[in-house]
Amino acid sequence: DVKVTQSSRYLVKRTGEKVFLECVQDMDHENMFWYRQDPGLGLRLIYFSYDVKMKEKGDIPEGYSVSREKKERFSLILESASTNQTSMYLCASSLGSFAGVYNEQFFGPGTRLTVL
Amino acid sequence: QKEVEQDPGPLSVPEGAIVSLNCTYSNSAFQYFMWYRQYSRKGPELLMYTYSSGNKEDGRFTAQVDKSSKYISLFIRDSQPSDSATYLCAMSATTAGGTSYGKLTFGQGTILTVHP
Numbered sequence: 001d002v003k004v005t006q007s008s009r010y011l012v013k014r015t016g017e018k019v020f021l022e023c024v025q026d027m028d029h030e031n032m033f034w035y036r037q038d039p040g041l042g043l044r045l046i047y048f049s050y051d052v053k054m055k056e057k058g059d060i061p062e063g064y065s066v067s068r069e070k071k072e073r074f075s076l077i078l079e080s081a082s083t084n085q086t087s088m089y090l091c092a093s094s095l096g097s098f099a100g101v102y103n104e105q106f107f108g109p110g111t112r113l114t115v116l
Numbered sequence: 117q118k119e120v121e122q123d124p125g126p127l128s129v130p131e132g133a134i135v136s137l138n139c140t141y142s143n144s145a146f147q148y149f150m151w152y153r154q155y156s157r158k159g160p161e162l163l164m165y166t167y168s169s170g171n172k173e174d175g176r177f178t179a180q181v182d183k184s185s186k187y188i189s190l191f192i193r194d195s196q197p198s199d200s201a202t203y204l205c206a207m208s209a210t211t212a213g214g215t216s217y218g219k220l221t222f223g224q225g226t227i228l229t230v231h232p
Contacts (some may be wrong), residue, residue, distance in 0.1 A: 004159070031218060040124055042204060042224040043160075058219075090159055094218055103218050107159030 004108035006091055012114045019078040021111050023091030031094045032074035033105065034066065036087040043090065049074055081115045088112050119143050122205055122223025131232050135192040139205035139223045142186065146207040149181050151190045154202040164190065195230045202227050
């Protein structure tokens with residue numbers, strides 16, 4: 001069974017703290033994605049990775065960085081958390097590059113981050 | 117203007133009703149159209165996938181794509197309380213084989229409640 005897990009369901013941090021959100025997939029997927037989900041704004045892509053140590057900025061990368069040292073693990077880092085980063089964070093993964101074949105993104109359960 | 121627009125609702129219908137969910141988009145390069153369903157406190161799961169224009173049916177669910185109008189729809193027949201969820205449309209210009217690695221652009225999501 002396909003599985004994407006995220007390290008925490010709920011997290012509370014203080015302004016200025018460094019925050020690590022971890023995501024692990026067990027499907028040997030090449031692509032991994034980090035989104036944030038806010039009411040009225042839907043899912044917005046922060047960063048994605050198409051291979052180990054490879055990363056690309058999404059639509060809203062400011063204030064975030066990522067790390068992918070192993071194929072199955074993709075970390076989102078908030079270097080200095082701010083209150084406007086309070087959100088639901090969703091990780092997803094998908095198979096690699098097969099031309100002409102759509103690859104479904106599989107999502108984790110999400111981490112609800114509150115920055116005080 | 118957002119690339120993908122979706123009425124966030126909320127939408128409340130009685131059990132057995134026909135539900136129509138819609139998205140419009142502005143990027144004519146989009147070719148792959150998806151509907152994801154997200155239950156409360158869960159990550160989104162793929163519900164329907166359509167390539168280019170046309171209809172696709174799966175049980176009580178029908179997805180329609182009209183590329184000439186840049187408009188997609190999801191119809192739910194004989195709606196059930198278990199259909200209560202947030203429905204997200206998503207679109208992609210390429211497959212995972214393209215340079216965007218299957219990157220999806222999501223609508224804002226529509227919150228649907230089906231009451232008994």
